[in-house]
Amino acid sequence: MSTPPSLAIRVEHLSRSFGPVRALEDVSFDITAGEVTALLGENGAGKSTLLKILAGLQPPSEGGVTVFGDTVTAFEPSTMLGRHGVAIVPQELALLPDRSVAENILSGIEPGGRAFPSRRQMRARAVALLAELKLDIDPDASVRGLDLATQQLVVVARSIARNCRVLILDEPTSVLTPAESERLFELMGRLKAQGTTLIYVSHRMPEVFQLADRIEVLRDGRHVGSWRRDEVTPEQAVAAMVGRELDRFSSRAEQRAGTPRSAATPALRVADLSGPRHESVTFNVAPGEIVGVAGLPDSGRVEMLQNVFGAIRSRGGTVELGGAAYTARTPIASVEHRLGYVPGERRAQGLLTTMTVAENIGVLTVKALTRVGLVRRGEFTGRARELATRLRVKTASSDTPIVNLSGGNQQKAMIARWISIDPRALLLDEPTRGVDVGAKAEIYEQLFALAETGVGILCSSSDLPELLTITDRIVVMAQGRVVDVVDTRTATEESIMTAATGAVDHTSAA
Numbered sequence: 001m002s003t004p005p006s007l008a009i010r011v012e013h014l015s016r017s018f019g020p021v022r023a024l025e026d027v028s029f030d031i032t033a034g035e036v037t038a039l040l041g042e043n044g045a046g047k048s049t050l051l052k053i054l055a056g057l058q059p060p061s062e063g064g065v066t067v068f069g070d071t072v073t074a075f076e077p078s079t080m081l082g083r084h085g086v087a088i089v090p091q092e093l094a095l096l097p098d099r100s101v102a103e104n105i106l107s108g109i110e111p112g113g114r115a116f117p118s119r120r121q122m123r124a125r126a127v128a129l130l131a132e133l134k135l136d137i138d139p140d141a142s143v144r145g146l147d148l149a150t151q152q153l154v155v156v157a158r159s160i161a162r163n164c165r166v167l168i169l170d171e172p173t174s175v176l177t178p179a180e181s182e183r184l185f186e187l188m189g190r191l192k193a194q195g196t197t198l199i200y201v202s203h204r205m206p207e208v209f210q211l212a213d214r215i216e217v218l219r220d221g222r223h224v225g226s227w228r229r230d231e232v233t234p235e236q237a238v239a240a241m242v243g244r245e246l247d248r249f250s251s252r253a254e255q256r257a258g259t260p261r262s263a264a265t266p267a268l269r270v271a272d273l274s275g276p277r278h279e280s281v282t283f284n285v286a287p288g289e290i291v292g293v294a295g296l297p298d299s300g301r302v303e304m305l306q307n308v309f310g311a312i313r314s315r316g317g318t319v320e321l322g323g324a325a326y327t328a329r330t331p332i333a334s335v336e337h338r339l340g341y342v343p344g345e346r347r348a349q350g351l352l353t354t355m356t357v358a359e360n361i362g363v364l365t366v367k368a369l370t371r372v373g374l375v376r377r378g379e380f381t382g383r384a385r386e387l388a389t390r391l392r393v394k395t396a397s398s399d400t401p402i403v404n405l406s407g408g409n410q411q412k413a414m415i416a417r418w419i420s421i422d423p424r425a426l427l428l429d430e431p432t433r434g435v436d437v438g439a440k441a442e443i444y445e446q447l448f449a450l451a452e453t454g455v456g457i458l459c460s461s462s463d464l465p466e467l468l469t470i471t472d473r474i475v476v477m478a479q480g481r482v483v484d485v486v487d488t489r490t491a492t493e494e495s496i497m498t499a500a501t502g503a504v505d506h507t508s509a510a
């Protein structure tokens, strides 16, 4: 059978089960060569499972895949790349940290069947490739010292060096700033111009509608929508993802118009706080207030949050919770003081990877639910289940290992964990990274409900529309210092970015 020249990949009746979970159910669609295809779906819809099958990281349970007319018979990475030209940029980048950029791009490649005769030739080839891709990256730099965005570009270059014709990117922008995302989009544009087929997953609608030629939607493992970009609106695509029209989410400013700021003792007071990459940081969070922290990734906002929580060593300054000084700060003491912290790096900092969903959510309540050395198991699981339902954590059961959950659902479980301690103040870093549009609104509602009960919330995020939607005020940091504190009702993305990128003056905080 001859294949139309424009067909890159045909997926036919693809299914994949994990025990009782049907991650993919009879999925069939085509991917056109030389186009950008965006794959959309809620958390747990099956996107990563489909991408992993296409990259040969796992086989389907049923069904088949054809790449440029050639039927795939072995779902393994070396075959998918070597024979079919399909490569993936996964969420967890697997580079060799102590090797140079050039080595990472080219090691393991044998031009003409032979290893590179010398390091010099390998380096020269890497330089040529980086120039061809217009990537301004030092070929001799050690990968360990590169930021995540640059590491991602190195993985793309490595795939291109291996003659990949189809490049898959799994949520590539979830860890990037807007400027870094633009750099990636420019590279994607250049690859497309050279004829590379691109498939990518994103939860960010504006970006999908900027980049994609086609949009494919999965829901509960089924393929439920397929459009050219100009045939569909973002609202229609979201409705296909969630199976209903989403109500427009009204921002905090709209919901609280006219509500005066609480004059009560602050839930959290931070004064003159200094530590790694931050200096003399001062601000308050009133009970029931949601304060955002904006700033570039190197602004020190992440370290500042860790300092407040007691996860890193402080170099001075004070923290007060409900008017009482909180001095010897450690993560354990913070739990006892009912100060919560949802970290941005869930894999490294939060997830208990050998434990179940219920254990991950309930781990901080074990002590409270233990009597004479015995955990009240029923109550423990019951509470965890209730929180899992409240945050719409999609899981086969509460006994499922947490690692079996999709990324977005793991994040929802991490937030549920901290809500379980009934916090007095809650710190969050990138709370909705990797979370789908429907679940985002659920998380925002939970934060609003928490604030309603008097909890002071401090939320650091690189997602400016998020900060403008959920906060009352925004602390803007640059180069480790607070450079502005703005009322969200009058702030814009531009005004925040201007402060975050330009100013170096230390404005005294409210």
Ligand SMILES: Nc1ncnc2c1ncn2[C@@H]1O[C@H](COP(=O)(O)OP(=O)(O)OP(=O)(O)O)[C@@H](O)[C@H]1O
Pocket: 018, 021, 022, 023, 041, 042, 043, 044, 045, 046, 047, 048, 049, 050, 394, 395, 403, 404, 405, 406, 407, 408, 409, 434, 436
């Ligand atoms: N190794 C596994 N074992 C058991 N279940 C799994 C495994 N991998 C995925 N699943 C399940 O398959 C379903 C689809 O997961 P997948 O990771 O493909 O979702 P996704 O659409 O990529 O979600 P997200 O946007 O949250 O990353 C989920 O219900 C998930 O819990």
